[in-house]
Amino acid sequence: MEMLRRARVATSVIFAVHGAVTGTFAARVPWIADHVGTGAGGLGVALLMPGIGALLAMPLSARLAHRYDLRSLTRVLILCWCAALLLPALPTSIVVLCLVLVAYGAAAGVADVAMNAQAVVIEERYGRSVMSSFHGFWSVGGLAGSAVAALAARAGLDARIHFLVAAVALAVITLVASAWLLPHRPEPEVDAPPAFALPSRAVLPIGLVALCAVFAEGAGLDWSAVYVRDLLGDTASTAALTVSVFSVSMALARFAGDRVIHRLGPVPTVRLAGAAASAGALIVVLGGRTVPVILGFGLLGVGIAVVVPLVFATAGRIGDHPGRSLAGVAGIAYGSGLIAPGIIGGIAHLSSLTASFALVTALTVAMGLGAGVLRPAPAPAVQQE
Incomplete structure (x- = not known):
C-alpha cells in the first residue's frame, strides 16, 4: 500500500509538471510574438500548431504504451515535454515558429496520454476514483508556471533564459518523481494496436x-x-x-x-x-x-x-x-x-x-x-x- 501511495504522489507531481510547462509557455506568448515580430493574425495561426501537433502524435501513443513499460515511457515523454519548452523561444520567423510549435504540441500530446494511462493504473489499484485530483494538480502546475512566468516577464527576463531554467528544474523534478511510478506492461497475449x-x-x-x-x-x-x-x-x-x-x-x-x-x-x-x-x-x-x-x-x-x-x-x-x-x-x-x-x-x-x-x-x-x-x-x- 505504501508503494501505491508513493505512486499516487509521484503521478500528482508528473501532472503538475505537465501543467507547469503549459502555463510557462502560455504566459510568455507576448514575448514570443515580439521576438518573432508577428501580429495578432500570425500569432493566431501559430497558436493553432500545438493542437495540430498533438492530434498528429496522439494516435501513435497507443503503440508506444503497448511496446514500453509505462513507468519508463512516462518518464521519457515528460522529460521530452520539458525539453520541448526550449523550442518556442528560439525562432525569429513565423514560419519556423509554426514548425517548432507542431513539435511542441506533439510532445505535449504523447506525454499527456502516458501520464493519464499511469493515472488509470493507479486508480484501478485503489479501486476508487482518484483521477480528478491528478487533474487538479495539473491545474495547480499551470497556475504556478504562469505565475512564475508573469514574475519573469515583469522583471524583463529573456524568455530563452527563463525557459531553460524552468525546463531544467522541471526535468529534475520529473526524474526524482518518476522513480516512484508504477511499472506496467500489457499481458504478452494482448495484440499490439495499430501504429496509428x-x-x-x-x-x-x-x-x-x-x-x-x-x-x-x-x-x-x-x-x-x-x-x-x-x-x-x-x-x-x-x-x-x-x-x-x-x-x-x-x-x-x-x-x-x-x-x-x-x-x-x-x-x-x-x-x-x-x-x-x-x-x-x-x-x-x-x-x-x-x-x-x-x-x-x-x-x-x-x-x-x-x-x-x-x-x-x-x-x-x-x-x-x-x-x-x-x-x-x-x-x-x-x-x-x-x-x-x-x-x-x-x-x-x-x-x-x-x-x-x-x-x-x-x-x-x-x-x-x-x-x-x-x-x-x-x-x-x-x-x-
Whole structure:
C-alpha cells in the first residue's frame, strides 16, 4: 500500500509538471510574438500548431504504451515535454515558429496520454476514483508556471533564459518523481494496436462528452477576459481576474471531485456537473453586469472540472491496455480545444460573443445529457467450479 501511495504522489507531481510547462509557455506568448515580430493574425495561426501537433502524435501513443513499460515511457515523454519548452523561444520567423510549435504540441500530446494511462493504473489499484485530483494538480502546475512566468516577464527576463531554467528544474523534478511510478506492461497475449490508432466505436461516445467539456473549457480560458473587457467594458485587470476565477474554480472542484464521484457515482456526478456548467454559461449569456458574469464563469469552471478526468478514467478501462482508448479520447478532446477558439471567434464576428456562449450553454447541456456513456461496465460474473 505504501508503494501505491508513493505512486499516487509521484503521478500528482508528473501532472503538475505537465501543467507547469503549459502555463510557462502560455504566459510568455507576448514575448514570443515580439521576438518573432508577428501580429495578432500570425500569432493566431501559430497558436493553432500545438493542437495540430498533438492530434498528429496522439494516435501513435497507443503503440508506444503497448511496446514500453509505462513507468519508463512516462518518464521519457515528460522529460521530452520539458525539453520541448526550449523550442518556442528560439525562432525569429513565423514560419519556423509554426514548425517548432507542431513539435511542441506533439510532445505535449504523447506525454499527456502516458501520464493519464499511469493515472488509470493507479486508480484501478485503489479501486476508487482518484483521477480528478491528478487533474487538479495539473491545474495547480499551470497556475504556478504562469505565475512564475508573469514574475519573469515583469522583471524583463529573456524568455530563452527563463525557459531553460524552468525546463531544467522541471526535468529534475520529473526524474526524482518518476522513480516512484508504477511499472506496467500489457499481458504478452494482448495484440499490439495499430501504429496509428484512431478512436474506436466504443470510445467515440465518451470522446463526444469530452469534446463538450473541453470546448467549454477553451471558451472560458480564451474568451472570458475578452468578454468582460470588450462586451461589458470593464478594465483589463478585472478581465484578468475573470480568467483567474475560472481557473481556480476548476482546480478546487477537481480536488473535491473524487469525493463527489465516490459518493454519487460517475453518471450522477456528470449530470450534476452539466447542470452547474449550463447554469454558469447561462448566467454569462444573461448576466449583463460584471459581477454576475464573473460568478457565471466560476460556476462554468466548477461544472466542467471533473468531466475530463472522468472521461479519461472511463476510457482507460476499455480494452486490454489503458493507452489505447486514452489515445482516442485525448485526440477528440485536443481537437475540440483546437477548434473552440476559432468557432467562438467566428460566431462573435458574425453575431456576438453572447451568441458564442449560447453555443457553450448548449454544449454543456449536451454534456450532462450524455452522462450515461460514463456508466462503469458491469463486473464479469464469477464462474463457479
